[in-house]
Amino acid sequence: MSCCCGEDCRPLGFLLGLPxxxxxxxxxxxxxFxxxxxxxxxxxxxCCLCATIIVELALSLIKAPFSIMKWFTSKIPC
Known part of the structure; x- marks a missing residue:
């Protein structure tokens, strides 16, 4: 027995992942910033290496919303 009666549950996961x-x-x-x-x-x-590391960290923070939504919707079993 499927959890969603054959329907796709990913929209529900999208809503749960919004917060x-x-x-x-x-x-x-x-x-x-x-x-x-x-x-x-x-x-x-x-030549300052720490500035480069800060820029790389900032780029990963900028990409965070997309990564989190993809991860959260991939964890839904339906």
Missing amino acids: FAFVSLLLSVIGV IWIVGLALTCICP
Whole structure:
């Protein structure tokens, strides 16, 4: 017996994942500000390795909403 009577449950998972997506959207906005500051630091001192690491961290924060929604909907068994 299937959990959704043969229907696809992924829209339900999308709705359940919206609060997590909202939090990750806030993190991505913070990531944009970190990215701008890190990019400016990289332009000022290109030999500074920590600025490059900060920019990479900011890019992962910017991509967080998409990663979280894909992960959450993939965990639904239907």
